Amino acid sequence: MTISIWRYSHLALAISSFAFILIASLTGIILAFEPISNQLEPYAANNTKNLTLAQTITVLQKHYDEIIEIEIDNNDFVSASVITKEGDNKTLYVDPLTGKKIGDIIEKAPVFKFATNLHRSLFLKSIGRFFVGLFSFILFLIAITGILLIIKRQQSIHRFFSKVIKENFEQYYHIQIGRLTLIPIIIIALTGVYLSLEKFSLLPSNIVKHQIDFENIKEAPRLQIKDFKVFNQTQLKHVRKVEFPFSDDREDYFHIKLSDRELNINQFTGEILSEVKYPFNTLLSHWSLVLHTGQGSILWSVILLISSCSILFFMYSGFLMTLKRRKKSLVLKNVYHKDKSEYIILVGSETGNTFDYARLFYDALIDLGKTVFISELNKYSSYKKAAHLIVFTATYGKGEPPTNAKSFEQSFKKIEPKKEMKFSVVGFGSLAYPDFCKYAIDIDKMLQSHPKFKSITELYSIHNQSYESFKDWSLQWGEKINLPIQVKQLQKVIKPKNNKQFSVVHRSPLNNDNTFILRLRPEEKIRFTSGDLLAFYPENDAVERLYSIGKIDDDIILSIKKHEFGICSTYFSKLTQNDSITASIKRNPDFNFPTHAKEIIMIANGTGIAPFLGMINKNDTKIKTHLFWGGRNKQSNELYSEIIQDSLKNNNLTTFYPAYSRTQPKKIYVQHVLKRNGDLIIKTLDKNGVILICGSVIMQKDVVNVLDNICKEVNNKPISYYQNKGQLKMDCY
Numbered sequence: 256m257t258i259s260i261w262r263y264s265h266l267a268l269a270i271s272s273f274a275f276i277l278i279a280s281l282t283g284i285i286l287a288f289e290p291i292s293n294q295l296e297p298y299a300a301n302n303t304k305n306l307t308l309a310q311t312i313t314v315l316q317k318h319y320d321e322i323i324e325i326e327i328d329n330n331d332f333v334s335a336s337v338i339t340k341e342g343d344n345k346t347l348y349v350d351p352l353t354g355k356k357i358g359d360i361i362e363k364a365p366v367f368k369f370a371t372n373l374h375r376s377l378f379l380k381s382i383g384r385f386f387v388g389l390f391s392f393i394l395f396l397i398a399i400t401g402i403l404l405i406i407k408r409q410q411s412i413h414r415f416f417s418k419v420i421k422e423n424f425e426q427y428y429h430i431q432i433g434r435l436t437l438i439p440i441i442i443i444a445l446t447g448v449y450l451s452l453e454k455f456s457l458l459p460s461n462i463v464k465h466q467i468d469f470e471n472i473k474e475a476p477r478l479q480i481k482d483f484k485v486f487n488q489t490q491l492k493h494v495r496k497v498e499f500p501f502s503d504d505r506e507d508y509f510h511i512k513l514s515d516r517e518l519n520i521n522q523f524t525g526e527i528l529s530e531v532k533y534p535f536n537t538l539l540s541h542w543s544l545v546l547h548t549g550q551g552s553i554l555w556s557v558i559l560l561i562s563s564c565s566i567l568f569f570m571y572s573g574f575l576m577t578l579k580r581r582k583k584s585l586v587l588k589n590v591y592h593k594d595k596s597e598y599i600i601l602v603g604s605e606t607g608n609t610f611d612y613a614r615l616f617y618d619a620l621i622d623l624g625k626t627v628f629i630s631e632l633n634k635y636s637s638y639k640k641a642a643h644l645i646v647f648t649a650t651y652g653k654g655e656p657p658t659n660a661k662s663f664e665q666s667f668k669k670i671e672p673k674k675e676m677k678f679s680v681v682g683f684g685s686l687a688y689p690d691f692c693k694y695a696i697d698i699d700k701m702l703q704s705h706p707k708f709k710s711i712t713e714l715y716s717i718h719n720q721s722y723e724s725f726k727d728w729s730l731q732w733g734e735k736i737n738l739p740i741q742v743k744q745l746q747k748v749i750k751p752k753n754n755k756q757f758s759v760v761h762r763s764p765l766n767n768d769n770t771f772i773l774r775l776r777p778e779e780k781i782r783f784t785s786g787d788l789l790a791f792y793p794e795n796d797a798v799e800r801l802y803s804i805g806k807i808d809d810d811i812i813l814s815i816k817k818h819e820f821g822i823c824s825t826y827f828s829k830l831t832q833n834d835s836i837t838a839s840i841k842r843n844p845d846f847n848f849p850t851h852a853k854e855i856i857m858i859a860n861g862t863g864i865a866p867f868l869g870m871i872n873k874n875d876t877k878i879k880t881h882l883f884w885g886g887r888n889k890q891s892n893e894l895y896s897e898i899i900q901d902s903l904k905n906n907n908l909t910t911f912y913p914a915y916s917r918t919q920p921k922k923i924y925v926q927h928v929l930k931r932n933g934d935l936i937i938k939t940l941d942k943n944g945v946i947l948i949c950g951s952v953i954m955q956k957d958v959v960n961v962l963d964n965i966c967k968e969v970n971n972k973p974i975s976y977y978q979n980k981g982q983l984k985m986d987c988y
């Protein structure tokens with residue numbers, strides 16, 4: 256399957272560096288604990304804000320016979336190499352305020368030594384270091400291509416941190432965590448590269464050269480260290496290291512490393528013999544080490560730790576995404592040659608989901624004994640025997656084609672079809688984007704405008720890969736050409752987990768629409784709420800059936816339409832009181848009652864009312880709530896009218912707008928009633944209210960269209976704008 260250059264690069268880089276990055280992240284996780292554990296030791300010098308170097312040296316001289324060196328590390332631990340009064344040579348942590356010993360020097364734990372060696376050079380010395388540097392650079396490139404992919408996905412750089420539309424778990428968190436850890440990962444990668452380059456002497460030298468006029472070093476006036484001007488002016492917090500003069504010779508001096516410079520100081524007079532400011536690359540080298548290792552900061556070490564863990568997650572989620580995409584694109588295996596096929600299916604897909612549907616359609620035609628050829632839109636060609644063209648395409652970016660459809664338009668203009676073809680276009684998209692199924696619309700127009708292509712069905716757009724919509728379209732298409740096409744179920748891997756027992760409290764008789772209410776009571780305590788789903792697997796049937804739940808008094812209310820050949824609905828319609836069924840609850844947090852909304856509009860048709868009955872029942876805070884419901888006639892409403900009337904009386908429901916399609920000659924559907932109440936819709940959206948839709952996908956299509964028109968007309972904003980703000984929630988089937 257064709258994928259974009261950036262996705263390809265991101266993937267190729269990730270695969271090529273997989274083993275190294277895995278080792279580097281694992282060892283990085285271990286090493287992040289080293290600065291944390293060091294920082295937790297009680298050796299940091301406190302109250303040293305205004306302490307001067309002169310004060311510290313003076314107190315140290317009181318406790319020890321001789322001082323050789325003082326060092327202050329990134330943890331602010333002050334260590335001193337001294338000769339004790341007993342004549343022993345020691346290096347210890349000291350309190351710079353009192354000069355007393357506060358601890359022995361921390362030895363690097365063997366686990367950290369091992370992890371450091373592996374992390375730095377893979378135990379391969381110089382060659383290892385070279386590869387570490389190279390792969391650090393690759394990590395940097397992976398991060399950059401990742402940024403570009405996010406910008407592309409979010410449709411502009413300004414929306415980089417805007418809400419990500421959730422497609423699936425691994426994709427969603429790959430992006431979410433990616434955005435959060437991007438900067439630390441780039442810092443880790445670049446500092447890693449820098450530190451490696453340094454080891455290969457590929458950077459300008461950091462050696463600091465001092466010029467001392469040894470001829471003119473003075474020996475008088477001799478001052479006490481506590482009176483050295485420069486020591487009194489230097490605060491300890493700026494000092495990294497002090498090397499004491501080796502002997503009393505005139506040529507020996509104090510060598511001092513500060514955070515930004517080095518000084519050599521006359522040991523008798525305290526005069527500055529030479530002073531050199533560090534060049535930029537020395538500072539860079541210091542900061543690379545600090546930033547790469549987290550030395551001296553628990554917070555940064557924790558960020559490094561999280562970033563290393565997140566790299567492991569990216570590997571896992573990236574691997575899953577690639578695997579899924581590959582699996583989906585493997586569908587393109589044809590039985591028939593393109594020039595021998597009557598039906599041509601062309602697919603435009605970025606992440607592979609559309610292939611699942613194209614495959615179902617392909618299989619259904621093959622089952623009918625038809626000659627079918629399936630390919631990607633980019634591979635559009637001439638087809639000798641083709642009579643039907645069926646296009647399934649997703650939309651990406653700002654209404655743009657998926658990568659494997661980008662060159663379709665060009666080829667389409669160049670290649671003249673051999674004979675007339677009937678065509679049908681199905682768009683896969685999401686209402687969360689302003690340009691819903693835009694690319695499918697474009698293809699439909701392209702084909703319409705060509706004299707050799709004849710449309711047989713109107714462009715059909717499918718929201719969120721709804722299987723029901725797809726099935727509906729395939730039936731319409733089959734009817735148009737008199738083909739009894741039967742697409743199979745999308746096979747989902749079934750994991751009947753969290754199964755629970757539910758007993759039947761009540762089952763109403765079927766009404767005139769063959770609909771009934773089933774009231775179930777969980778046999779053990781479980782958490783669920785209105786809008787969640789009940790998942791049920793009929794015996795000997797691998798496909799899960801989902802029902803939207805209304806919760807009333809801790810019972811589950813389901814509204815079910817009995818279908819003539821429906822295994823599940825028939826089974827449910829025969830249940831009697833105290834029967835027990837096995838099913839599980841699927842949480843559906845995106846479709847629960849919006850308790851913080853100022854005003855709520857609920858829109859449903861038929862059995863889609865079930866979750867709303869529960870939500871209204873729970874509306875204790877009496878949020879203004881309006882229910883639009885479409886049914887055939889008043890009798891259709893009998894199942895629900897008691898709950899609705901009670902809710903209206905006690906103000907749990909503000910208004911009820913029924914739309915009965917069959918009580919008058921001209922059919923009235925719920926979208927028509929909505930159209931008449933545009934003011935209410937705008938008023939509700941303007942005050943951050945929420946619109947909930949539940950019911951059939953056909954109703955959903957028309958309702959969303961009406962809402963979109965109203966919003967565009969009055970507020971000049973598409974409905975996707977409100978959906979992205981969480982003001983439109985849908986659960987349709």
Ligand SMILES: Cc1cc2nc3c(=O)[nH]c(=O)nc-3n(C[C@H](O)[C@H](O)[C@H](O)COP(=O)(O)O)c2cc1C
Nearest residue numbers: 604605606607608609649650654684685688691692
């Ligand atoms: C980054 C991105 C941009 C998208 N842009 C649009 C869009 O502009 N219009 C639309 O209707 N759907 C859009 N979608 C939704 C996809 O078209 C939809 O999820 C489709 O079913 C994916 O099919 P595929 O897996 O075959 O690529 C977008 C999805 C993503 C991830």
